Amino acid sequence: MTDKIMWRGFGVLLLMLLLLSSNVWARTDTLLYPLKNIPLLSGNFGELRATHLHSGLDFKTEGREGLPVICVKEGIVARVKVSATGYGNALYLEHEGGITTVYAHLSRFSPRVAKVVRNIQYNKESFEVDENMLGYELRFHAGDTIAYSGNTGSSGGPHLHFEVRDTKTEHVLNPLRFLLVKDQTGPNVRGVYVYPVSNEGLRTSPYRVEVKNTGNRVFRGGRVCVPAGRVGIGVQSDDYMKDSWNKLGVYDLSVSANGREVFKMIMNELSFDQTFLVNELKDFHHYRDSRLVYLTFGNYQEQLLSVCNQDRGFILVEKDSVVDVVVDLSDINGNRSKIMFQLWGKFPSLEWGLAEGEKLLMNHQSDSLKKGKYTLWLEADALSHPIVCKSVVYSCLRDSVETIEVFSTGKQIYPLMKSARLQVSGKFPEKSVICLLEKNKRFSALKTRWTEEGLEASSRVLGEYTVRQDTIAPVILYMGRAGRKIRFRIADDLSGISSYRVEVNGKWCLFTYDAKNRLLEGNINEPVFVKGKNRLVLKVEDAVKNIAIFETDIYKK
Known part of the structure; x- marks a missing residue:
């Protein structure tokens, strides 16, 4: 009787395993590949x-x-x-x-x-x-x-x-x-960053922890001395699949402190409503320097469908205590990597003081930055964490010829989760626009509104701003015909192209527009073209209503 019960139990277990296996394969075999070639x-x-x-x-x-x-x-x-x-x-x-x-x-x-x-x-x-x-x-x-x-x-x-x-x-x-892609290699580990955090929530410059692969994709980083208090962990990692050189993202990432899981990310589902949270999960400044560093802590990370954490992912390190940290990473095929190191609370807790002219902006409070004719308003929760800013207005030489006035919110650019409202008071010439000053003093025009007080625009970063006047119409370059194709290049030097319209013999004609290559392209076989001479008129308008018009005759046999 005992043997029968044992074999019956074994049969039930085998049946359950078969059912589970069939469900997994049904899930992965649900969809065909969208391309016929080998998926890379x-x-x-x-x-x-x-x-x-x-x-x-x-x-x-x-x-x-x-x-x-x-x-x-x-x-x-x-x-x-x-x-x-x-x-x-x-x-x-x-x-x-x-x-x-x-x-x-x-x-x-x-x-x-x-x-x-x-x-x-x-x-x-x-x-x-x-x-x-x-x-x-x-x-x-x-x-x-x-x-x-x-x-x-x-x-x-x-x-x-x-x-x-x-x-x-x-x-x-x-x-x-829903698809199965071959991959036998776990995520790469390139480094670990430790972010000490003050009592106010300010992040100091992170420490880089050098890690060494000790075999079987286990990386060790030794003992790291940190100030006592809250600490956040950043992981510089990426993944590759077989036969492809492209760096891919990590699927599964978890952090444990003294055996307690404080952060967990599994990339199964996302919402477009959460796009603004991308900089909660990555180090924005490292990303600008082409380093992919995942942040495993943050005040708003739990809003992401793919993330859950404890104490917002922070690790508490007591003075003179040691915390064992384990980071587990894997791809969707279960190939794993592991990082192990220790945090030692060797130093006293961080203390923060403001220098002259600096202002502490708290993430959960609305606030404003003012200097001269410039005022920038921040909503509550626009910042992901508290930051220190120092508003200044200065003049700088651009292109060794022109001097421009710049409103700066500080030494570093900070991404925002909600748009800031920037107002520049005063009277300005027609077609003036507020611009974000990018690297190499390049202008990036913001959508500017005219108000009774002056100019107003929204920005998704704290950075440097200036006001420019856009009086130059878009440029139209006729590239001629190539077989049935008629091609133009259209460009605008500041506010950007807002619209274009092509008419042939007074009727609208379909032309495709490739914005990244500034290429406008049509086909002489469109129904508005007739045999013989056709009058083509192209009208291009920029964001401040500067208009360029090009006219030519197109002959069709």
């Missing part, structure tokens, strides 16, 4: 980017455009978006099971889709469209070609951006939950 990634889900966490997978296309893009599961076209920036040409398909798939940076759509999109563009007299397509009943089967890969929008090179979304919530899901 140049970007993965949740990867740290300049202004966001990456919302999908970037598939390599061998540096080429025009590869067939495959419908990964039977579905219906729900949305089409055409834009000169962002996703460029993008296609959205809804599927049974509550998921939507997105295919972006496409060179062109399949003929069935392209015909509908073209009609919408002509009806709206607009190259850029964002259209709900469910009413058109454009259905595709798994394996059908729905589009062709490209490099449109803000793409930095030919590739396919692919997303999986929850149709109901519109949250983006990690596509590798």
Whole structure:
């Protein structure tokens, strides 16, 4: 009887394991690959980017455009978006099971889709469209070609951006939950940073902890002396997949202090509403220097769907005590790496004093910075943590010729989670704009509003600002014809191109616009062209309504 019970129990266990195994394979085999070639990634889900966490997978296309893009599961076209920036040409398909798939940076759509999109563009007299397509009943089967890969929008090179979304919530899901990509190597560990934090929440310059691989991807960093009090950990890490040189983001990252988990990140799901939190998860200043450092602490990190922590991820180090820290990292295939080191509270707690002219800005309070005619307002929770600023107005020489007046909020640029409102009081010439002063004294125009007091603009960083006057119209360069193609380059030196319109024989004509290459391109086979002479008029307007017009005759045989 005992043997029968034992074997019955073994049978039940085996059945459960088989069911679990079948569920895993069903999940990973749900979708086809969106390309026919061997899948290689140049970007993965949740990867740290300049202004966001990456919302999908970037598939390599061998540096080429025009590869067939495959419908990964039977579905219906729900949305089409055409834009000169962002996703460029993008296609959205809804599927049974509550998921939507997105295919972006496409060179062109399949003929069935392209015909509908073209009609919408002509009806709206607009190259850029964002259209709900469910009413058109454009259905595709798994394996059908729905589009062709490209490099449109803000793409930095030919590739396919692919997303999986929850149709109901519109949250983006990690596509590798539905696809299997070969990867046998755990994340790389390049270093660890320790961030002492004052009682006010101020972060001091981080200490870099050199770590050494002691075998089996276990990295050790020894004992680190820190001031007593709260400490945050930053991990410089990235990941690679087989046969690809591109650096990818980490999937799973956890930090434990004396055996207690204080931080956990698993990149399974993200919300577009949380884009502003990207700098809660990365060291902004290291990123500007091309180093990917994950922060495992922060006042607002728990708002991210992919993160949970204890005590906001901070580690408390008592005076003369030692804390054992363990960092675990892995990719979605379970390849792991581990970091081990100690924090020793050797020094007294940090004390902070303000120098003359400095101001402490608290993250949870609204505040303002004023100097002369400049006033910058901050909402509560615009900052991720307290910072010290010193507002100054100074003059500097630009291009060895021109002297400009600059309003500076401090020595460092700080990202904001909510836009700051900058007002410059006084009377200004027509077409004046507020600009952010970038590296090498380059101007980045902000969308400027005129008020009774003067000028006003919003900014997503604390930095340096100046006022410029944009009186120069956009530049139009006619590049001539190349076969059926008619090409222009259009550019604006300051406020940026706001709109363009091409008319042929007095009627609107479809021309595509590639903003990153400043390329405007049309086809002589568009229906507004007739045999013989055609009068083409191009009108380009910038953000402060400077207008450039170019006219020419185009002959069609």
